[in-house]
Amino acid sequence: MxxxxxxxxxxxxxxxxxxxxxxxxxxxxxxxxxxxxxxxxxxxxxxxxxxxxxxxxxxxxxxxxxxxxxxxxxxxxxxxxxxxxxxxxxxxxxxxxxxxxxxxxxxxxxxxxxxxxxxxxxxxxxxxxxxxxxxxxxxxxxxxxxxxxxxxxxxxxxxxxxxxxxxxxxxxxxxxxxxxxxxxxxxxxxxxxxxxxxxxxxxxxxxxxxxxxxxxxxxxxxxxxxxxxxxxxxxxxxxxxxxxxxxxxxxxxxxxxxxxxxxxxxxxxxxxxxxxxxxxxxxxxxxxxxxxxxxxxxxxxxxxxxxxxxxxxxxxxxxxxxxxxxxxxxxxxxxxxxxxxxxxxxxxxxxxxxxxxxxxxxxxxxxxxxxxxxxxxxxxxxxxxxxxxTELQAETVEDLPPTLADPVWISQMTVLVPVYNPNTEANLLELAALIARSHSGRLIPFAVAFSQSHLNSSQMQERLDRSELLLERATQFAQSFDVEVSPILRIDDRIAQGITRASREHHANLIIMGWGRQSRFGERLFRTIVSDVLYAAPCPVAVARLLKSPSQFQKILIPIENLTLRSISALQFALNIATATNGQMTLMHVCGRTTSASKIAWIRSQLDLLVEKLAPQVEQIATEIVIIPEDDIGRAIVAASKSFDLLILRSSQTPNTAGGLILGNLVSQISVQIQCSMILFDEPEVVDRPLLLPNA
Missing domain, CATH: 1.20.1530.20 (Na+/H+ antiporter like fold)
Known part of the structure; x- marks a missing residue:
């Protein structure tokens, strides 16, 4: 033996x-x-x-x-x-x-x-x-x-x-x-x-x-x-x-x-x-x-x-x-x-x-x-x-361009929502409808029928029938929110590619898609449609795991590490949701336990300046700034999120390899621990120049 x-x-x-x-x-x-x-x-x-x-x-x-x-x-x-x-x-x-x-x-x-x-x-x-x-x-x-x-x-x-x-x-x-x-x-x-x-x-x-x-x-x-x-x-x-x-x-x-x-x-x-x-x-x-x-x-x-x-x-x-x-x-x-x-x-x-x-x-x-x-x-x-x-010289909040003080989407906003899972799409469609309606825009329920070599096969027809049924239900549901709805069906051999191409063709300003619980072990095992869309999308993407109706989002938490064009866009996205639901926002910054009192005061002053820059929109909702001394950022976010309805995290699609080895990131570490609704916000690659370094 x-x-x-x-x-x-x-x-x-x-x-x-x-x-x-x-x-x-x-x-x-x-x-x-x-x-x-x-x-x-x-x-x-x-x-x-x-x-x-x-x-x-x-x-x-x-x-x-x-x-x-x-x-x-x-x-x-x-x-x-x-x-x-x-x-x-x-x-x-x-x-x-x-x-x-x-x-x-x-x-x-x-x-x-x-x-x-x-x-x-x-x-x-x-x-x-x-x-x-x-x-x-x-x-x-x-x-x-x-x-x-x-x-x-x-x-x-x-x-x-x-x-x-x-x-x-x-x-x-x-x-x-x-x-x-x-x-x-x-x-x-x-x-x-x-x-x-x-x-x-x-x-x-x-x-x-x-x-x-x-x-x-x-x-x-x-x-x-x-x-x-x-x-x-x-x-x-x-x-x-x-x-x-x-x-x-x-x-x-x-x-x-x-x-x-x-x-x-x-x-x-x-x-x-x-x-x-x-x-x-x-x-x-x-x-x-x-x-x-x-x-x-x-x-x-x-x-x-x-x-x-x-x-x-x-x-x-x-x-x-x-x-x-x-x-x-x-x-x-x-x-x-x-x-x-x-x-x-x-x-x-x-x-x-x-x-x-x-x-x-x-x-x-x-x-x-x-x-x-x-x-x-x-x-x-x-x-x-x-x-x-973090100590490199950066522009201060006073130098922000005036356009950044306005909502990131002004009017005629088009929101695209891929529909696939009937059990989760209701909350996604409601969130998209609330945002689109607040900007006099339209909602696009979108379905992809996965193609085969023979487009006239019985399997292909079954997929088309299922996609049409999903779109019909999504349209009826979304119209109840008094928003323009334009359903789209597409045949494509790649789901992620179909989503990103449709968003380009129809000039979408935002993609909202679902995201289930998955461990880091699972993320390493499987290449997901979500990651492919995040990589190739021509417009901002909100990957949402919504545990209740978005209209109930009264307390929204937005962790902020360092303010750049990307992180400010994530903050403006949160502002859109808070405005639509009449909720309140909490801006949270996590600093080390050894951070001096004077530096914490300076961080707070910089965040206060940011809030002033976003006025008058922020004046319409309650906004709070919280600074938490904690060496483990992930642990601080998980603990704070327990008393909130929604957590919004900014994604980072920057190179994340070291000598070719994939490294873990904050989102994958804490996503399985978050008990409230959660949205991962990402946008296409831009020049991400620094606007504010709170922990400088």
Missing amino acids: LLLTAGLFQEPIVAFVILLAVILVVPLIFERLRLPGLVGLLAAGVALGPNGLNIFQTESETMNLLSDIGLIYLMFVAGLEIDIDQFTRTRNRSIGFGTFTFLVPLIVGTIVGRLFGFDWNPAILIGSLFASHTLLAYPIVSRLGIVNNEAVTVTIGATIFTDIGALLVLAICIGIHAGDFTVFKLFTLLGSLGIYTIVILVGFDKAGREFFKRSGDEEGNQFLFVLLAVFLASVGAQLIGVEKIVGAFLSGLAVNRVVGDSPVKEKVVFVGSVLFIPIFFVDMGLLIRVPVFIQSLSDPKLLGLTIAIVVGLIFSKMAAAVLAKLAYRYSWTEMMVMGSLSLPQVAATLAATLVGYRAGLLTEGVLNSVIVLMLVTSTLGPILTARFA
């Missing part, structure tokens, strides 16, 4: 099933324990590897293949998520800061390597590990609305320079380590790499644009084209004698503008984020030998190497930020944001470390030290970014 079980674990399909279970469950457990999901994947690799249950082997062809795909995907996503337009806007300064944050860490890392007895080649490679960085804290600066601050934009743009530079150094060091490496071969390699880079960046870009133009809406073929580009570029890199991750990163840059923010990009990133990249981190865990790792933290020399690498990285990144401050006259706060943004070492650093370790250029002690470096910097970087990003 034991032999049978042991043989079963050697089957590739069984190993793959175990990997899928680990990727699905372990990160969720660690996030619930308030630990990064990456740590859970590394720990799972250790537990399932040769030093644990011995289910996976580092020599396994299956693991090596999947890990290599994850490694390539990791670097591809790193290139794909770089904002080329932001780099173009501040090209010169991005190159300047990129030079600082590349050369200073490279020199410091090389010195660290030499001090601990490494030869020049591995020492320089260690320095190159310092040179790159991962924009782990990008969601923080995006949420705070300071992405367009020049210091932030320059840091984001510098990522291109640092990652390409680090990968170039890696390619040279690996080539030298291979032996028989002359100056002539060096120049040959550099020349080949230069030609290869031009072919990838220019050729793939043009080919991609032409293919996407000819393929139209065939997202499947476009997805396959992107994958082909990734792995073709990786094979090409190996043919000229450099590491495949160089080609993967360049291919990400090449197709960057081609895919833009299209659904194809989201699907490409999604596949890597939930499958291949996590497998790469599990494989990294297989390489960790627990006794050696413990020894690296107890042996004076190895512990010294780890401390030197961590301290040297932090020092060098901050020193580069100081040089940028002096060169470009940035403020001290901007300098700290630049330093903390460039601090985390995840994607390129781990990829290059693994390549160097497999090539025999880096020791196991360096590998373990880099893992510690990743854990420290991926924790410290976002903490520092969150601390100093």
Whole structure:
């Protein structure tokens, strides 16, 4: 029996099933324990590897293949998520800061390597590990609305320079380590790499644009084209004698503008984020030998190497930020944001470390030290970014444009409501009717009949009959609220696409759709129609979970973190509901327990100014401002919502990945705990410049 079980674990399909279970469950457990999901994947690799249950082997062809795909995907996503337009806007300064944050860490890392007895080649490679960085804290600066601050934009743009530079150094060091490496071969390699880079960046870009133009809406073929580009570029890199991750990163840059923010990009990133990249981190865990790792933290020399690498990285990144401050006259706060943004070492650093370790250029002690470096910097970087990003200079409420003082929808408002579930659509239609009626607008009940290849089939007719019945009932119900109703039936092969296209065709100002209770576990399992609509909608979207009639919404809670154009639109949406139901609004801001009394007073004054800006509309309803000192924002919102009829949260459709791994967010954390009605409000991507920073 034991032999049978042991043989079963050697089957590739069984190993793959175990990997899928680990990727699905372990990160969720660690996030619930308030630990990064990456740590859970590394720990799972250790537990399932040769030093644990011995289910996976580092020599396994299956693991090596999947890990290599994850490694390539990791670097591809790193290139794909770089904002080329932001780099173009501040090209010169991005190159300047990129030079600082590349050369200073490279020199410091090389010195660290030499001090601990490494030869020049591995020492320089260690320095190159310092040179790159991962924009782990990008969601923080995006949420705070300071992405367009020049210091932030320059840091984001510098990522291109640092990652390409680090990968170039890696390619040279690996080539030298291979032996028989002359100056002539060096120049040959550099020349080949230069030609290869031009072919990838220019050729793939043009080919991609032409293919996407000819393929139209065939997202499947476009997805396959992107994958082909990734792995073709990786094979090409190996043919000229450099590491495949160089080609993967360049291919990400090449197709960057081609895919833009299209659904194809989201699907490409999604596949890597939930499958291949996590497998790469599990494989990294297989390489960790627990006794050696413990020894690296107890042996004076190895512990010294780890401390030197961590301290040297932090020092060098901050020193580069100081040089940028002096060169470009940035403020001290901007300098700290630049330093903390460039601090985390995840994607390129781990990829290059693994390549160097497999090539025999880096020791196991360096590998373990880099893992510690990743854990420290991926924790410290976002903490520092969150601390100093809120202090960046922002416009005050007095500078708000006059139009923002008016309701976000003035007149002739068109509200589209997809109808599907008869048990929940009544409250959705009532909410839409109340808003549309208050703006002399119209309500569009909308149904999608999912199409088949044969439109005259009996199944197709049944779907059409059901959709027509839903629309008839919805129309009768909505007309009772004395509002213009225009029902629409559409045949489409994708429900989310049908909703977003109809909203565009009929000039909808708002989409209101239902949202059931779903755990974070469920959100990870299933790709929902709601998330697709939120991503592609051309107008604001209100995703509602309504537990009672909207006419009974007398107490409305709106948590406000930092006021930007997006968050003000969410506030104006709440104002629309409060006006229609004659309810009262409570603006809630959550600050840390250590926030001083003077800062709390300043926050309140800023929110008071905002309320004045929204007058005279706010004067018609009762408005209250509440400031709660609590370190856990989610817990504060859940506790406060218990005494309210409706909670309105602002969604964020900004990039939410770190090295390709999906991160949790506040909405998914608290949605299953909220007991009152709840609306998630989102609107299309806009320039989200800061208008007010209450916790500055």
